[in-house]
Amino acid sequence: MKMANVSECAVSECAYNTGKSCHAIAITIGDGAHPMCDTFFKSSAHGGIKSQTAGVGACKVASCRHNNDFECSSESIKVGICEDHGDCMTFSMR
Numbered sequence: 299m300k301m302a303n304v305s306e307c308a309v310s311e312c313a314y315n316t317g318k319s320c321h322a323i324a325i326t327i328g329d330g331a332h333p334m335c336d337t338f339f340k341s342s343a344h345g346g347i348k349s350q351t352a353g354v355g356a357c358k359v360a361s362c363r364h365n366n367d368f369e370c371s372s373e374s375i376k377v378g379i380c381e382d383h384g385d386c387m388t389f390s391m392r
């Protein structure tokens with residue numbers, strides 16, 4: 299199984315975001331119910347690996363049709379802004 303790529307993230311204030319891309323090695327989506335980005339944290343410093351874009355290492359949202367055994371089977375996902383955090387916009391209810 300290939301890791302889903304994070305093709306875009308709109309949460310510019312997140313520490314891993316530079317140029318609308320996520321530069322963590324991998325992120326975790328979900329708190330068990332809501333498809334939020336669980337790796338998000340707000341910082342004025344921006345880190346990660348700038349030459350790489352993130353994959354989805356784990357997803358806890360079993361209600362999504364792309365979720366297989368708590369992993370994301372989509373080729374890629376997009377993360378957008380929801381209130382004060384990021385949400386997986388590729389989420390789709392089973």
Ligand code: SF4
Pocket residue numbers: 304307308309312313314315319320321322325335336337338339352377384
């Ligand atoms: S909110 Fe999540 S997907 Fe977006 S840059 Fe931060 S860690 Fe990456």
Ligand code: SF4
Pocket residue numbers: 302327333354357358359362363364365366369370371372375386387388389390
């Ligand atoms: S598309 Fe679905 S399974 Fe994949 S990360 Fe988003 S919520 Fe999780």
